[in-house]
Amino acid sequence: MKHPPRIRVIGSVNLDIVARVHTLPSPGETVSGGVLAHYPGGKGANQALAARKLGAEVAMFGCVGNDSAAGQALSLLKANHVDLTGVTILDGVATGVALIVVDAAGENQIVVTPGANASVSPSTLADLSGDYDATLCQLELPVETISYLADTVTGLFCINLAPAKPMPQDVLNRADILVVNETEAAFYGDQLNGLKALIIHTLGADGAIAFQNGKEIARSASPGVVPVDTTGAGDTFVGAFIVAFLSEGSVANALAYGCAAGAAATLKAGAQTSMPSRDEVEALLGLTA
Ligand code: RIB
Numbered sequence: 001m002k003h004p005p006r007i008r009v010i011g012s013v014n015l016d017i018v019a020r021v022h023t024l025p026s027p028g029e030t031v032s033g034g035v036l037a038h039y040p041g042g043k044g045a046n047q048a049l050a051a052r053k054l055g056a057e058v059a060m061f062g063c064v065g066n067d068s069a070a071g072q073a074l075s076l077l078k079a080n081h082v083d084l085t086g087v088t089i090l091d092g093v094a095t096g097v098a099l100i101v102v103d104a105a106g107e108n109q110i111v112v113t114p115g116a117n118a119s120v121s122p123s124t125l126a127d128l129s130g131d132y133d134a135t136l137c138q139l140e141l142p143v144e145t146i147s148y149l150a151d152t153v154t155g156l157f158c159i160n161l162a163p164a165k166p167m168p169q170d171v172l173n174r175a176d177i178l179v180v181n182e183t184e185a186a187f188y189g190d191q192l193n194g195l196k197a198l199i200i201h202t203l204g205a206d207g208a209i210a211f212q213n214g215k216e217i218a219r220s221a222s223p224g225v226v227p228v229d230t231t232g233a234g235d236t237f238v239g240a241f242i243v244a245f246l247s248e249g250s251v252a253n254a255l256a257y258g259c260a261a262g263a264a265a266t267l268k269a270g271a272q273t274s275m276p277s278r279d280e281v282e283a284l285l286g287l288t289a
Contacts, residue, residue: 013063
């Protein structure tokens, strides 16, 4: 591909409200002593920024509320020149918010209040006729909207099945690339069998495996790092994998690139604030076992 990959991301935009504590609370437990921070987030926006920072031209489609959280949530996409003309501002609903707790080992718990993301629909989506090399979505939008996209969008259609929720088989049949983590792979189980899609299983610190027609075709380890905050690492993997796959066409190289980018994203706090540059990914690529 001679031009930078052109990627359309249709997905969620959130403001992440993050408390950093020593230990994640158990049900019914109160944990104090945390430090609070606000970061731009949302799986859609995170994947859009990851792809943009790694060289793609990216257009974001979604919804935010007419509130101050929207400005914060979109700030890094704007600063990095993601095309935001497809983001609709809605009166009467709040921008999506994620309440996140991160522990000393960088692990997290996340609760999302979808707000305006729940209003992403055929009527609130801008014109989808543009010329893109790939369309990427996740599952923080209504299922009906994902079905509409599967029926409507032409060209390479990629879905990160996160967070897992029941999905019509037609949608999975339409996808060209599906990305799942271990929890999501277990959730969909047999629904992932017999699909035409390239299926990527991410394994966190253990890397990622690509399957086509039920057979493993490539795998990559992840560089060994000491994580500060794993929030958004999976989103960074997805954005990086798609950019590398569109640029080079090699699944094996794209897996390694995605794993290096995902590892790099764990080295700083926050989802979008931790997304690596190309140089940072390349520095870690050399360390992949
Ligand atoms: O994948 C991480 C993201 O999940 C966070 O940024 C949060 O907003 C939730 O959508």
